[in-house]
Amino acid sequence: xxxxxxxxxxxxxxxxxxxxEVIASQPRGARVLDAGCGPGSWPYSERLDLDITGFDIKFxxxxxxxxxxxxxxxxxxxxxxxxxxxxxxxxxxxVLEHVTExxxxxxxxxxxxxxxxxxxxxVPRAAAFDDRLYRFAxxxxxxxxxxxxxxxxxxxRFALQGLLELFRSRGMSLTAHAFVPxxxxxxxxxxxxxxxxxxxxxxxxxxxxxxxxxASDANFVLTFRKTGRTDxxxxxxxxxxxxxxxxxxxxGEHAVVDATPPFAARWSCxxxxxxxxxxxxx
Numbered sequence: 001x002x003x004x005x006x007x008x009x010x011x012x013x014x015x016x017x018x019x020x021e022v023i024a025s026q027p028r029g030a031r032v033l034d035a036g037c038g039p040g041s042w043p044y045s046e047r048l049d050l051d052i053t054g055f056d057i058k059f060x061x062x063x064x065x066x067x068x069x070x071x072x073x074x075x076x077x078x079x080x081x082x083x084x085x086x087x088x089x090x091x092x093x094x095v096l097e098h099v100t101e102x103x104x105x106x107x108x109x110x111x112x113x114x115x116x117x118x119x120x121x122x123v124p125r126a127a128a129f130d131d132r133l134y135r136f137a138x139x140x141x142x143x144x145x146x147x148x149x150x151x152x153x154x155x156x157r158f159a160l161q162g163l164l165e166l167f168r169s170r171g172m173s174l175t176a177h178a179f180v181p182x183x184x185x186x187x188x189x190x191x192x193x194x195x196x197x198x199x200x201x202x203x204x205x206x207x208x209x210x211x212x213x214x215a216s217d218a219n220f221v222l223t224f225r226k227t228g229r230t231d232x233x234x235x236x237x238x239x240x241x242x243x244x245x246x247x248x249x250x251x252g253e254h255a256v257v258d259a260t261p262p263f264a265a266r267w268s269c270x271x272x273x274x275x276x277x278x279x280x281x282x
Contacts, residue, residue, distance in 0.1 A: 002258075002259060002260045003257065003258075003259045003263075003264045003267060003278070004257070004258045004259070005255055005256070005257050005258075005267050005268060005269075005270050006255070006256055006270055007253075007254070007255065007256075007270045007271065008021070008242065008244060008254050008255075008256060009242075009256075010242070011242065014176075014242055015175050015176040015223065016176070016223065017176035017177065017178050017221055017222070017223050017242075018178070018221060018244075018254055019041065019042055019091065019093060019120060019122070019221075020042060020046075020253075022089065022091075022118065022120045022223060023042055023046065023047055023050075023089075023091075024046075024047070026047070026050060026088065026089055027088075028049040028050075029049065029050070029051060030050055030051065030088040030089060031050075031051045031053070031086060031087045031088050031089075032050050032051065032052045032053070032087060032088065032089045032090075032091065033052075033053050033054075033055075033082070033086075033087040033089070033090045033091065033112060033113075034052060034053070034054035034055075034064075034091050034093075035055065035077055035090060035091060035092045035095055035109060036055075036056050036057075036077060036092065036093070036095030036098070037054035037055060037056050037063075037064060037072070038056055038059065038060070039059070039061060039062055039063065039064055040054065040064040041054075041091055041093040042091075042093075044064055044065075044067075044070055048067075048069070049069075050069065051069050052069060052070045052071070053070075053071045053072075053073075053082075053087075054070065054071070054072045054073075055072065055073045055074065055075040055077075055080075056074065056075075057074065057075065057076055057077075058074075059074070077092075077095065077099055077105045077108055077109075078099065078100075078101040078104035078105050078108060079104070079108070080108045080111075080112060082112050083112075084111050084112060085111075085112070085113070085114040085115065085117075086112055086114065087112050087113055087114060087117060088114060088117050088118070089113075089117060089118045089119075089120065090109055090112060090113045090117070090118070090119045090120070091120045092109055092119070092120065092121050092122070093120070093122050094122050094123065094124070094219075096121070096123050096156060096158075097123050097124055097131075097153075097154045097155065097156050097157075097158065098153055098154065098155060098156075099155060099156065100155050102155075102156050102166075103166075106166050106167065106170060107170065109121075110167070110170040110171065110172060110226065113226045114226065115226055115227075115228065116225065116226060116227075117225070117226050118175075118223055118224065118225060118226075119167070119172060119223065119224040119225075119226065120222075120223050121163075121167075121220075121221075121222045121223070121224070122180075122219060122220065122221045122222070123156075123158045123163065123219065123220055124154070124158065124218060124219050124220075125158060125159070125160075125179075125217060125218060125219060125220055126157035126158050126159060127159065128182065128216075128217060128218040128219070129182070129214040129215070129218070130182035130184065130214075130215065130218040130219075131154065131157075131218065134153075134154055134186060135152070135154050137192075138150075138152045138153055138154065139152065158220065160220060163220060163222070164222075167224055168230060168232055169230055170230075171226060171227060171228040171229060171230055172224035172225070172226055172227070173224060173225050173226075173227045173229055173232050174222060174223075174224055174232075175223045175224060175225050176222070176223045177220065177221065177222045177223075178220075178221045178222075178242070178243075178244060179217045179219070179220065179221075179244075180217075180218065180219040180220075180221050180244050180247060180254065181213075181215045181216050181217065181218055181219075181244065181245065181246060181247055181282065182214075182215040182216075182218035182219070182247060183215075183246070183247030183248055183249045183252055183276075184196060184199065184200055184203075184215070184249055185247065185248065185249050185250065185251070185252035187199065187200075187249070188249075188250065196249060197249075200249050200276070200277055201277045203215060203277075203279070204265075204277035204278060204279040205277075205279070206279070207279025207280050208263070208278075208279045208280060211280065213279065213280070213282065215247075215279075216282065243256060243282075244256060245257045245258075245281070245282040246267065246276065246278075246282070248269035248271060248272060248274060248276055249274075249276055250269065250272055250274040250276075251269060251271050251272040251274065253269065253270075253271040253272070255267070255269060255270055255271070257278065257281070257282075258281065259278070259281045263278060263280065263281070264278055265277065265278055266278055
């Protein structure tokens with residue numbers, strides 16, 4: 001048995017695509033917007049030399065810590081009180097699926113990004129099991145549990161071509177993309193955490209026994225450059241040598257797991273060290 005687990009590694013010709021890579025690629029003093037930041041879409045302390053602005057419409061479990069180079073405010077992505085073309089990098093990390101005014105939000109993400117600047121975007125794939133399960137859980141809580149005032153969180157559904165067209169038509173050119181499996185880390189919520197371990201173990205067992213992988217291709221991760229061009233191709237570039245095979249159910253970070261039979265039942269996250277169930281190699 002051989003099980004090798006490592007963080008995603010960039011080759012010499014690979015553009016940054018995953019959030020930590022994109023953050024690491026920014027020069028000192030770059031202006032970064034964390035749109036829909038929650039408690040922070042990444043650990044801000046990793047780059048104390050960046051000029052960061054974060055906002056969200058609400059802040060469970062609390063906003064990021066403010067510092068002289070970290071400003072935080074409460075705001076609506078569809079109506080931002082920010083100057084146009086201000087940011088070198090705009091981050092929108094699993095936010096657009098939650099918004100009501102999708103086109104207005106896309107307009108604002110593009111508006112505040114400077115010409116030549118980068119937009120990082122991650123969203124769930126609507127056809128994936130993960131997104132369908134999340135939606136089912138929302139409907140169940142709202143109607144079966146009679147919480148009729150509860151807002152359904154996933155307001156938008158995304159397929160790749162439609163997503164690319166949203167931003168191509170606004171002058172954004174795709175620079176890199178990846179298809180990321182589900183880690184079901186959204187089940188870290190206190191209400192579902194007791195179910196998470198048994199649920200992800202069961203999915204891994206199904207994968208091992210039948211080859212059916214209910215976690216595959218669950219999310220799109222993309223980076224765009226603001227070029228102003230609206231006549232470029234909508235198809236993504238050919239896949240490069242990079243890949244993501246697993247996502248940690250605890251911390252939600254990406255990993256590459258290579259294995260040979262007989263396969264181990266667990267893999268250890270290279271970011272947080274927590275154990276995750278293993279199905280078959282991807």
